[in-house]
Amino acid sequence: MQVIDGSASSIKSFLKTLSPVDQVGAESRAAMLATRSIKTSSKSWAIDMAISMIDLTTLEGADTAGKVKAICNKAVRPDPSDPTVPHVGAICVYNDMVKIARTHLDAAGGKDIPVAAVSTAFPSGRASLEVKRVDTEDAIANGAAEIDMVIDRGAFLSGDLEKVYSEIKYIKSLCEGRAHLKVILETGELVTLDNVRKASFLAMAAGADFIKTSTGKVTPAATAPVVLVMLEAVRDWYAMTGVKIGVKPAGGIRTTKDAIKQLVLVNETAGPEWLTPELFRIGASALLNDLLMQRMKLRDGHYAGPNYVTLD
Amino acid sequence: MTFEYAPALEATSVVKIKSEYGLFINGKFVPAKGGKSFPTINPATEETLSKIAFASASDVDKAVAAARAAYSKVWSKMPAAERGKYLFRIARILQERAREFAVLETLNNGKPIRETRDIDIPLAASHFFYHAGWADKLDHAGMGSSPKPHGVVGQVIPWNFPLLMLSWKIAPALATGNTVVLKPAETTPLTALLFAEVCQQAGLPAGVVNIVTGDGSTGSAIVNHPGIDKIAFTGSTAVGKGIARAIAGTKKSATLELGGKGANIIYEDAAIDETVEGIISGIFFNQGHVCCAGSRLLVQENIQDELLEKLKRRISMIRVGNPLDKNTDLGAINSAAQLAKIRELADSGDTEGAERWSPQCDLPSKGFWYPPTIFTGVTQAHRIAQEEIFGPVLSVLTFRTPQEAIEKANNTPFGLSAGIWTDKGSRILWTAKHLKAGVIWANTFNKFDPASPFGGYKESGWGREGGRHGLAAYLKGDH
Numbered sequence: 001m002q003v004i005d006g007s008a009s010s011i012k013s014f015l016k017t018l019s020p021v022d023q024v025g026a027e028s029r030a031a032m033l034a035t036r037s038i039k040t041s042s043k044s045w046a047i048d049m050a051i052s053m054i055d056l057t058t059l060e061g062a063d064t065a066g067k068v069k070a071i072c073n074k075a076v077r078p079d080p081s082d083p084t085v086p087h088v089g090a091i092c093v094y095n096d097m098v099k100i101a102r103t104h105l106d107a108a109g110g111k112d113i114p115v116a117a118v119s120t121a122f123p124s125g126r127a128s129l130e131v132k133r134v135d136t137e138d139a140i141a142n143g144a145a146e147i148d149m150v151i152d153r154g155a156f157l158s159g160d161l162e163k164v165y166s167e168i169k170y171i172k173s174l175c176e177g178r179a180h181l182k183v184i185l186e187t188g189e190l191v192t193l194d195n196v197r198k199a200s201f202l203a204m205a206a207g208a209d210f211i212k213t214s215t216g217k218v219t220p221a222a223t224a225p226v227v228l229v230m231l232e233a234v235r236d237w238y239a240m241t242g243v244k245i246g247v248k249p250a251g252g253i254r255t256t257k258d259a260i261k262q263l264v265l266v267n268e269t270a271g272p273e274w275l276t277p278e279l280f281r282i283g284a285s286a287l288l289n290d291l292l293m294q295r296m297k298l299r300d301g302h303y304a305g306p307n308y309v310t311l312d
Numbered sequence: 313m314t315f316e317y318a319p320a321l322e323a324t325s326v327v328k329i330k331s332e333y334g335l336f337i338n339g340k341f342v343p344a345k346g347g348k349s350f351p352t353i354n355p356a357t358e359e360t361l362s363k364i365a366f367a368s369a370s371d372v373d374k375a376v377a378a379a380r381a382a383y384s385k386v387w388s389k390m391p392a393a394e395r396g397k398y399l400f401r402i403a404r405i406l407q408e409r410a411r412e413f414a415v416l417e418t419l420n421n422g423k424p425i426r427e428t429r430d431i432d433i434p435l436a437a438s439h440f441f442y443h444a445g446w447a448d449k450l451d452h453a454g455m456g457s458s459p460k461p462h463g464v465v466g467q468v469i470p471w472n473f474p475l476l477m478l479s480w481k482i483a484p485a486l487a488t489g490n491t492v493v494l495k496p497a498e499t500t501p502l503t504a505l506l507f508a509e510v511c512q513q514a515g516l517p518a519g520v521v522n523i524v525t526g527d528g529s530t531g532s533a534i535v536n537h538p539g540i541d542k543i544a545f546t547g548s549t550a551v552g553k554g555i556a557r558a559i560a561g562t563k564k565s566a567t568l569e570l571g572g573k574g575a576n577i578i579y580e581d582a583a584i585d586e587t588v589e590g591i592i593s594g595i596f597f598n599q600g601h602v603c604c605a606g607s608r609l610l611v612q613e614n615i616q617d618e619l620l621e622k623l624k625r626r627i628s629m630i631r632v633g634n635p636l637d638k639n640t641d642l643g644a645i646n647s648a649a650q651l652a653k654i655r656e657l658a659d660s661g662d663t664e665g666a667e668r669w670s671p672q673c674d675l676p677s678k679g680f681w682y683p684p685t686i687f688t689g690v691t692q693a694h695r696i697a698q699e700e701i702f703g704p705v706l707s708v709l710t711f712r713t714p715q716e717a718i719e720k721a722n723n724t725p726f727g728l729s730a731g732i733w734t735d736k737g738s739r740i741l742w743t744a745k746h747l748k749a750g751v752i753w754a755n756t757f758n759k760f761d762p763a764s765p766f767g768g769y770k771e772s773g774w775g776r777e778g779g780r781h782g783l784a785a786y787l788k789g790d791h
Binding site: 046 | 317
C-alpha cells in the first residue's frame with residue numbers, strides 16, 4: 001500500500017493521521033504485562049523461542065576475527081553438551097567482520113544462520129549518503145543477509161522527516177532482493193513515545209522489514225513501553241496494509257526474565273503470530289548464557305554455575 | 313505451538329482459615345447469641361470456606377456497648393499521637409501480612425490475585441498510613457480549632473472490595489477518635505475477621521473496633537441502634553435510601569457511598585491504545601463490581617468503528633478463570649444472586665434490541681462466572697444504559713459533539729464517576745467542569761489514593777471518603 005509519495009507534505013499528513021500515545025497509559029500497560037508469571041512448560045517453551053530469536057551481537061572497537069569466530073560457534077551450538085538447544089536467529093557484527101562471520105558460520109555448520117551488519121555509519125549515522133551507500137553495499141557484497149541501518153535522528157528531531165524517509169527508502173533500494181532491512185530508531189534519542197510511534201510508521205512506510213529500538217550504545221534502550229508502542233505500530237500497519245513487519249528490541253535485555261517479558265509483550269500486543277524469529281528478534285550478547293543457565297535449571301532441577309556454560 | 317501460559321497458582325498455604333468464626337466484640341471472638349451461624353463460600357468453586365457467626369440485634373447491642381465503653385474510657389482520653397501509633401502499627405501489620413490477606417480476599421471474593429496483591433491490599437495499608445498521619449493534626453484540618461469525634465460509628469460495607477472498604481471506613485474513624493461497630497458484607501466476611509486478629513496483634517484497646525457478621529438484618533440493627541452516633545455505609549442505592557429514611561429525625565449523621573453508572577467519554581483525538589486499556593480497566597477491573605465503574609462508554613461517533621475493533625480484539629485477550637492464577641485478569645462473580653442480577657439486566661439488553669458481543673471464552677463449570685460482554689447500539693432509553701449492572705458488561709453509546717456527550721453523561725440519576733479521554737488539555741477542563749460526577753478521571757480510570765476524596769452526586773451518595781473531606785465526616789467542628 002502506497003501511503004506516502006515521498007513529499008514532505010505527504011509524510012506530514014500521513015503521520016498526522018496517527019493516534020497519539022499517552023505515556024502514562026503505555027507505561028502502566030507495559031508494567032501490568034510485566035507481572036505475567038511464566039512457569040514450567042511455558043517457561044521452557046519461551047526460553048527456546050528466545051534463544052532462536054537472538055541476534056547474537058558483538059559491536060566493539062576491540063572485536064577481532066577470533067572473537068567473531070567464537071560467537072559464530074556459540075551461535076550454531078549455544079550449548080555444546082545439549083544438541084536440543086536451537087541455534088540463534090542471526091549474528092550481528094560490524095561491516096568489516098561480515099565476511100569473517102559468514103565464512104566461519106558456513107564452516108561451522110551454520111549455513112542457515114544469517115549475518116546481520118550494522119550499517120549507515122552506525123551508531124550515530126552522521127555521514128554522507130554516499131558513505132552510507134558504500135557501507136551498505138560493502139556489507140551485502142561480503143555476505144550480509146540483514147542490514148541494520150540507523151535513522152538520522154538529527155533530521156528527525158529537527159523536523160526534516162523527508163530526509164529520514166528518503167534515506168531509509170534509498171537504503172531499502174540497495175537491499176531489495178538481497179538483504180532484509182532493519183531500521184534502528186534509537187528510541188533513547190527520540191525520547192517520547194509519540195516520536196517512537198511516528199518513527200516506526202515512517203520506517204515502515206519507507207520499506208523497513210524490521211523496526212529496531214536501539215543501537216545498544218545509548219541508554220535507555222529497549223524499555224518495555226517503547227517495545228509496546230512499536231509492537232502496536234506493526235500490528236496497526238498489518239491492519240492497514242496486510243504486511244507484517246518485524247520488531248527487534250536491542251540493548252539492556254540481559255536476563256531470561258527480561259526476555260520472557262519481551263515475549264509476553266509480543267504475545268499480548270502484536271499477537272502470537274509475531275512469535276517467530278521471522279518477525280521478532282532480540283539483539284543481545286550476555287542474554288544467551290542466562291537463557292542457557294535457566295534452561296539447564298529447568299532440565300536438571302538445580303542451577304549450574306556460570307562455568308557450566310561456555311563464555312562465548 | 314503457541315505461547316500458552318502454564319497455570320501459575322498462588323499458594324494458599326500462607327493463610328489458615330478456621331473452621332468457624334465468632335463475632336469480634338470487645339477485643340475477643342465470641343459466639344453469637346443462640347449460636348446461629350451461616351456458611352461463607354469461595355465463589356470461584358462454591359466450596360464452603362468456613363462457618364460465620366450470625367449477629368442478632370442483641371449481639372449488636374453488646375458490640376455497641378463495648379464501643380461506647382472503649383470510647384468514653386480509653387479512646388477519647390488517649391493523646392492523639394498515641395492513637396496515630398496504633399494506626400501506623402495496623403498499617404505495618406497489613407503490609408507484613410499482605411500475601412495472607414491477598415490470598416484470603418481472592419478466596420472469599422473471587423477477584424484475581426493480581427488485583428488483591430497489587431491493588432486491594434496495598435491500598436488498604438496506605439489508607440491506614442495516610443490517616444495515621446492525620447491523628448494528631450486534626451486541629452489544623454480546617455474544621456475549627458479543636459474538632460471532636462462523634463463517638464460510636466456504625467459502618468456497613470459491601471462485598472466488592474472487602475478489606476479496602478473496611479480500611480476506608482475504619483482508618484478515618486479511628487484517626488479522628490471514634491470507635492467502631494462494623495459489619496462486613498454477608499458474602500465476604502473473612503478478611504474483616506482476619507483484620508480483627510490484626511487489631512489484637514496491634515494491641516488495639518478492646519472495644520475500639522468491633523466486627524459483627526450477619527446479613528441485612530444485622531446491618532439494620534446497627535443503623536437503628538440508639539447508641540450509634542454516626543453511620544457510614546457503602547452499598548446499593550436502595551439500601552442507602554432506606555438508611556436515610558431510618559435516621560431521619562434522629563441525631564445520627566450519615567455518609568452514603570452508593571451506586572453509579574459512570575460515563576467514560578472518548579473523544580476522537582484520544583490516544584487510542586491507551587484509551588482501550590482505560591475502557592478495559594473501567595469496566596472489567598474487579599469483574600465490573602465497582603460502584604465507580606465506567607459502565608457507559610460514550611464514544612464520538614466518527615471513531616466508533618475503529619475503537620470497537622480495537623476494543624474487541626483487546627477483550628478477546630482477557631484471561632478469565634481461576635482467580636488464584638497470577639495471570640488471571642477476570643475472576644468469578646461474587647455470588648449466585650449477583651450473577652442472576654447481571655444475567656437479568658444483560659438479557660434486557662437483548663430484548664430491548666441492543667447488540668451483544670462476547671469473546672469466545674471457556675468458563676469454569678463450578679462457581680459463578682460471566683464472560684466479558686459489550687452491548688453496542690445502546691441508547692439512553694435502554695435499561696442497560698440507566699441501571700447499574702455491577703458486572704463485566706459495558707454499554708456502548710455514541711455522541712456527535714462535546715455538548716451531546718455532556719448531556720448524555722449527566723442524564724442519569726447517578727453521579728459518582730466519569731472518565732475523559734482526549735489529547736487536548738483544554739477539552740479535559742471544559743468537560744470536567746460540566747460533568748456532574750464526584751470523581752472524574754482524565755486519560756486514566758479507576759485510580760485511587762487515600763488523599764483524594766471519593767463520593768458522589770445525586771443518587772450516588774452523600775459525603776466524601778478520603779482526604780481532608782473524608783475526615784470531616786467523622787468530626788464535629790466547633791465553629
